[in-house]
Ligand SMILES: O=C(O)C1=C[C@@H](OP(=O)(O)O)[C@@H](O)[C@H](O)C1
């Protein structure tokens with residue numbers, strides 16, 4: 001949890017003045033967009049990506065693949081509707097430089113792709129990217145015969161000396177610190193000469209829905225994948241070598257980014273509809289239907305989308321979030337506003353996310369008067385009166401949206417560097433004020449101007 005050296009402007013989080021009633025169109029999924037970009041780049045024919053997310057993480061992915069020689073062009077989809085990217089695969093070339101920013105998907109998914117390039121590919125990123133684990137990917141690729149120059153710490157920066165091909169075969173990886181190690185190896189595996197057999201050796205494996213997403217998306221472009229959940233050996237994934245098909249894929253809304261808006265319905269006793277919520281999906285955000293219902297709301301999923309309705313009462317929750325770790329900051333924010341204690345478990349690996357999320361949530365919620373304790377694998381949150389103050393974000397998009405949730409109910413919360421939401425949701429501030437019915441630009445109301453005194457939590 002390193003504090004930014006610069007302190008960009010404070011954003012006064014708008015306090016809700018009544019029950020929200022809004023329809024919020026949420027941009028595309030980061031996880032789907034970045035997988036689709038990788039798979040389309042490794043295909044043997046061009047493909048379309050409709051409604052891709054355009055945010056820092058996905059633009060970095062597109063920029064990196066372009067640097068390797070892939071064509072990613074702006075366009076409208078084949079049916080003439082909607083924004084789209086046309087992805088035109090090509091021979092992958094080095095030398096190239098890849099800026100991963102602080103995108104786990106870019107730093108983990110692209111080194112295996114770089115092994116297929118015909119020259120050196122240098123990877124670098126934000127200071128935090130030097131602290132996020134990459135050893136699973138580096139060690140696995142080295143054991144498969146790749147030449148990688150790194151400093152031996154198992155992190156960035158590094159150079160992959162692409163040899164134009166990788167043999168592949170069996171490999172073991174301890175992915176207990178990030179499911180992205182497994183996803184990264186699987187995504188490029190069809191292009192390895194012998195395919196790949198990945199064996200996870202650690203005692204825990206977080207974010208299983210994201211591994212399911214990888215398997216589903218591989219299968220949808222024609223890859224053959226054997227995996228534990230459909231009768232395969234436990235903790236073993238096998239991918240056969242094959243060419244991949246170009247596809248026309250429409251990206252689902254990012255359900256994890258829908259979280260703060262649904263949370264607003266819960267906190268204010270209002271109603272929020274998210275159009276195009278998929279009826280079936282591998283996105284972990286789909287678990288919000290169950291989690292937020294347990295916390296006091298009700299939801300209805302139809303062909304039109306998801307409508308979530310709150311009562312204004314938020315209940316505490318005891319929940320294992322290991323499968324859906326990226327939902328933790330938003331749930332912690334709600335738990336701080338709840339009418340009973342909460343225990344969030346199974347998320348020790350969040351210490352290695354954009355920031356140490358367990359430390360950051362504890363410090364920032366407690367800085368507003370909260371009572372949060374870090375446990376070995378999560379957080380214990382005792383609700384109590386909160387007051388206004390600065391909510392630091394540590395360059396973490398989900399810290400910013402968590403602070404905004406608290407700000408709905410607590411006067412005088414100011415979010416430091418709300419712009420960090422650009423990692424996955426660049427329009428967040430405008431979407432948030434739009435949901436609350438305030439014209440954008442009117443969000444700069446000073447604390448107290450909404451008529452609330454510090455310490456109050458009602459809306
Ligand atoms: O593969 C993916 O798209 C992701 C996997 C998860 O990573 P971890 O397994 O490292 O938590 C998740 O938290 C991240 O936001 C996105």
Ligand SMILES: C=C(OP(=O)(O)O)C(=O)O
Pocket residue numbers: 102103104105326353354398424
């Ligand atoms: C953990 C996250 O991102 P990343 O893809 O950088 O790991 C996240 O978005 O919550």
